[in-house]
């Protein structure tokens with residue numbers, strides 16, 4: 396069971412004794428959000444990323460969720476993708492297809508992968524256009540304050556350098572205000588070409604999950620949550636994640652939370 400507390404713009408911080416506990420709670424959390432969205436809107440729009448997220452979501456494809464979740468109402472998107480073929484080991488689509496989508500009953504026509512046969516610039520434009528069509532018909536909800544798409548859930552994983560999706564420290568893409576989807580050609584982590592949601596879209600989501608797992612994330616978790624840096628937020632994109640109307644919940648394991656100050660970790664430990 397998760398204890399929770401308010402930490403700056405973080406609405407909730409959940410720290411788990413083990414990866415298995417984290418995965419169990421994450422599956423339950425996503426299933427609950429899906430149920431609420433389907434009840435209230437008739438759809439559940441979820442945007443995924445890469446990293447260890449997909450294996451941590453694994454319990455959703457097992458009992459009871461394989462039977463209780465209304466998979467036919469799911470609409471799946473990617474908050475970032477690498478410009479590689481869909482069968483490439485670096486593809487976030489491949490990771491998700493192999494590790495999750497092949498095990499649940501999401502309709503193929505509801506899986507919105509990013510086009511691999513275009514330049515990154517064209518693929519980003521096309522993806523944004525497609526999202527605009529789904530916003531028009533309200534399959535994807537809309538933010539009343541800025542007209543951005545309002546995904547029911549965006550799942551992010553904190554990179555060791557503070558990046559989220561493919562928004563990297565100090566990158567110009569952090570400044571994009573009008574675009575919903577953008578591209579980069581100079582990612583500091585391979586592969587260099589990527590497509591990513593922009594911050595206005597991420598921050599318009601109804602719910603954001605931020606994952607941090609492993610001791611290699613301990614320092615960056617502390618920098619983001621304990622607000623240690625005096626520099627600009629652009630040095631830590633994860634700190635720029637702050638939903639305007641939605642809720643941000645951090646899911647951390649013990650090693651990634653090990654440098655947090657005692658008050659925060661005690662308050663929020665499970």
Ligand SMILES: O=C1O[C@H](COP(=O)(O)O)[C@@H](O)[C@H](O)[C@H]1O
Pocket residue numbers: 444445446447475476477487551552553554555559560561584
């Ligand atoms: O490059 C990416 O990295 C993050 C996760 O960072 P990692 O250091 O744990 O691999 C991932 O969430 C993102 O989707 C991805 O493209």
